Amino acid sequence: MQLDFLVAFLVTLVITLLVMPGVIRYLHKIKFGQTEREEGLASHKVKNGTPTMGGIVFILVPILVFALMRPAALTQSSIQIVILAYVGYGLIGFIDDYLIVVKKNNEGLRPGVKFALQSLLAVVFFLMYRTTASTEVILPLVGWRFDLGWLYFFLVFLMFTAESNAVNLTDGLDGLCAGVSIVALFPYIIFSLLQGERSLALFLLCVVGSLLGYLRFNLHPAKIFMGDTGSLAIGGLLAAVAMVTKQELLLVIIGGVFVIEVLSVVIQVTHFKRTGKRVFKMAPIHHHFELCGMKETKVVTLFWCMGFVFALIGLLLGVM
Incomplete structure (x- = not known):
C-alpha cells in the first residue's frame, strides 16, 4: 500500500473516531433517537432512543478527505457517479x-x-454512465462479454434499487451492516487498482476507514446507528462501484449476505400471503437466528464470516 492510500485510510479513521462522540452527544441532545418497531424483538426495545443518522459522518468525512487529497479526480465521470x-x-x-x-x-x-426516489436516481446514474461507457457485462470466470444494449438499463435499475433496499434490511443488529459493508467494499478496491482506477480505490478506502471508525461506536451495545441515511448510501455506493468497474454480476456474490437478507423477506412475505404460515420465525433472517437462541453478537459474527467468504469468492472470480 502506497503512502497516500495509508494516509487516506488513517485520516478518515481518526477523524471519524474523533468526531463521532460529539455527534452522538448532539443527536442525544436534539433527541434524534431510534424508535424500534412495535412488532420487533422484545430484546431490542432497550435500543429505543439510541441516536440514529450516524451515516452522515461516514458519508461526509470520506468525501471531504478525498476532495482534499485528490481534487482533480472529482472531474472523472466514474468518481462523480460513485x-x-x-x-x-x-x-x-x-x-x-x-x-x-x-x-x-x-x-x-x-x-x-x-422506491420512486430510488428509481429516479437509478435512471440518472444510468444516463450519466451511458455517455462514457459501454453497456457490456462480463461473465465471471470465463470472461465472456455481452452487450445488453438498452437492456443494460434494467440491470442498472435492479442493482441500485435492490442493493440499496437489501443493505437497508441488513441494518438490524449492532455492527452487522457496517461490518458486512466493509468486507464487501474490499474486492472493489482491488478491482479498481487492477483497472488502474487509483482514485476510485482511494475513495473506497476512505469510506472503509470511516466505516471502521463508525463501527467502533456501533458494536454491541451500539451507541449510535447509521439509520437509513447510512444503509441506503452504502447500497447506492456498492451498486455504483459495481457498475463503473464492470463487475455488475459479481455484486450478487460479493454482496451475498445482503442478497440472503432480502430473499428471506421476499420468501417470508410471499409464503405468508399464500399459506398464512411463516418460513422463518422472523424476517430478515438475522432475527430468525436470534429467535432460535443465538446471541446478537454471535449472529453478527456469523454474518461477518459469511460476508468474508462471499467477498473472497467474488474477488477470486473477478481476477481469474
Missing part, C-alpha cells in the same frame, strides 16, 4: 430518518415514494 450515488441515496435515507425521528415512529417515507 460520489453522487453515495450522497444521493444517503439523502433519501436522511429524509426517511428525519420523518421517523420527528413522528417518533417507524413509518418515515411511504414505500412508494422511497
Whole structure:
C-alpha cells in the first residue's frame, strides 16, 4: 500500500473516531433517537432512543478527505457517479430518518415514494454512465462479454434499487451492516487498482476507514446507528462501484449476505400471503437466528464470516 492510500485510510479513521462522540452527544441532545418497531424483538426495545443518522459522518468525512487529497479526480465521470450515488441515496435515507425521528415512529417515507426516489436516481446514474461507457457485462470466470444494449438499463435499475433496499434490511443488529459493508467494499478496491482506477480505490478506502471508525461506536451495545441515511448510501455506493468497474454480476456474490437478507423477506412475505404460515420465525433472517437462541453478537459474527467468504469468492472470480 502506497503512502497516500495509508494516509487516506488513517485520516478518515481518526477523524471519524474523533468526531463521532460529539455527534452522538448532539443527536442525544436534539433527541434524534431510534424508535424500534412495535412488532420487533422484545430484546431490542432497550435500543429505543439510541441516536440514529450516524451515516452522515461516514458519508461526509470520506468525501471531504478525498476532495482534499485528490481534487482533480472529482472531474472523472466514474468518481462523480460513485460520489453522487453515495450522497444521493444517503439523502433519501436522511429524509426517511428525519420523518421517523420527528413522528417518533417507524413509518418515515411511504414505500412508494422511497422506491420512486430510488428509481429516479437509478435512471440518472444510468444516463450519466451511458455517455462514457459501454453497456457490456462480463461473465465471471470465463470472461465472456455481452452487450445488453438498452437492456443494460434494467440491470442498472435492479442493482441500485435492490442493493440499496437489501443493505437497508441488513441494518438490524449492532455492527452487522457496517461490518458486512466493509468486507464487501474490499474486492472493489482491488478491482479498481487492477483497472488502474487509483482514485476510485482511494475513495473506497476512505469510506472503509470511516466505516471502521463508525463501527467502533456501533458494536454491541451500539451507541449510535447509521439509520437509513447510512444503509441506503452504502447500497447506492456498492451498486455504483459495481457498475463503473464492470463487475455488475459479481455484486450478487460479493454482496451475498445482503442478497440472503432480502430473499428471506421476499420468501417470508410471499409464503405468508399464500399459506398464512411463516418460513422463518422472523424476517430478515438475522432475527430468525436470534429467535432460535443465538446471541446478537454471535449472529453478527456469523454474518461477518459469511460476508468474508462471499467477498473472497467474488474477488477470486473477478481476477481469474
